[in-house]
Amino acid sequence: MRYSKIVGLGHHVPETVVTNEQLSAMMDTNDEWITERTGIKERRWIDPAKDTVANMAAKATRMALERAKLTEKDIEFIVFATITPDYFFPGSGVLLQRELGLESIGALDIRNACSGFIYALSVADQFIKSGMYKTILVVGAEIQSTAIDPTTRGRNTAVIFADGAGAAILQPNEKPGILSTHLHSDGRFAEELYVRDPGSSRTREERQPEQILDTTHFKVVMNGSQVFKHAVVRFMEVINEALNANGMKKEDISLLVPHQANLRISQFIQQKMELPDSKIYNNIMRYGNTTAASIPIAMSEAWAEGRIKENDVICLAAFGSGFTWASALIRW
Numbered sequence: 001m002r003y004s005k006i007v008g009l010g011h012h013v014p015e016t017v018v019t020n021e022q023l024s025a026m027m028d029t030n031d032e033w034i035t036e037r038t039g040i041k042e043r044r045w046i047d048p049a050k051d052t053v054a055n056m057a058a059k060a061t062r063m064a065l066e067r068a069k070l071t072e073k074d075i076e077f078i079v080f081a082t083i084t085p086d087y088f089f090p091g092s093g094v095l096l097q098r099e100l101g102l103e104s105i106g107a108l109d110i111r112n113a114c115s116g117f118i119y120a121l122s123v124a125d126q127f128i129k130s131g132m133y134k135t136i137l138v139v140g141a142e143i144q145s146t147a148i149d150p151t152t153r154g155r156n157t158a159v160i161f162a163d164g165a166g167a168a169i170l171q172p173n174e175k176p177g178i179l180s181t182h183l184h185s186d187g188r189f190a191e192e193l194y195v196r197d198p199g200s201s202r203t204r205e206e207r208q209p210e211q212i213l214d215t216t217h218f219k220v221v222m223n224g225s226q227v228f229k230h231a232v233v234r235f236m237e238v239i240n241e242a243l244n245a246n247g248m249k250k251e252d253i254s255l256l257v258p259h260q261a262n263l264r265i266s267q268f269i270q271q272k273m274e275l276p277d278s279k280i281y282n283n284i285m286r287y288g289n290t291t292a293a294s295i296p297i298a299m300s301e302a303w304a305e306g307r308i309k310e311n312d313v314i315c316l317a318a319f320g321s322g323f324t325w326a327s328a329l330i331r332w
């Protein structure tokens, strides 16, 4: 049996730190509100003069390659999870391929928001298991700071979403590796967390340049309480699905790395699963919610801190726009 194994992890976050105090100077909010509701203390915002989704992904990739003792030339395929690509099209996968100096390998973009990285990991896992590729780069990278409304009008989401990139390199192995992935969606709730425009369902008139500054363009619409209610249920379901599929119990998990949506959601799951602090990884306090990048950034940091060790059972879980939700169980 051929399994896939993560042989290298890397991440990159922009240099600019934006604290809750700094946000309070831009909009009617305060550190207490943000900390109490989301757990976030600071986040990173890009410098538009130098950072792009693809070049942040390239920096994360280079860290992952170095840790795996591989080079760019070893990469045979790219799976790129993002909802904030550098261009409307083509996707950021090809821009990353160009950035890495790779000539003609395939590159696939995945648009599954907060679940994007686990979806991407699952796709890469199938390609490795089937024998199609031997080294696949899976990335999650986002720039959300350029789309948020940094005024009181946008405060319900501007304080949450932020920028960053994470990468994982997958290779085949006789032993697992990735034990399972489970992917789900329920499009009935698409509009509970979404960006309406620029959407192709608009008429030609609605898409004229003078309409581009319409307030729906790039505006994240979020029904926070609906997202919270569904997230806590789906996170638990999909984690249990992963455990059941592998004949494991929650006690078998060495480290749970949840999508960094909101510290309150992570704490709710931790409480329900009765996990000690040592068995869950959170870094939303420092980076905010970086959507598809949050899990690989968290994994990369957890690995560097020695919290992911050989033979550990690592559980990844995510929930987000779509709604979509997903889990992956990994034997390290």
Ligand code: ACO
Pocket (backbone or CB within 6 Å): 028, 029, 030, 033, 034, 037, 038, 114, 155, 156, 157, 159, 160, 193, 222, 223, 224, 225, 227, 228, 231, 260, 261, 262, 264, 265, 289, 291, 319, 320, 321
């Ligand atoms: N600062 C101060 N006040 C604010 C802010 C802010 N940044 N944002 C909103 N408010 C105000 C609102 O205007 C509202 O005021 P009003 O009562 O005068 O109308 C009040 O705070 C309460 O607003 P709610 O939206 O009801 O706030 P809630 O208590 O539900 O908290 C939150 C919002 C944190 C988003 C919460 O709903 C939540 O935790 N939802 C989970 C969803 C989530 O975390 N989404 C982010 C990630 S999405 C994902 O990754 C899956």
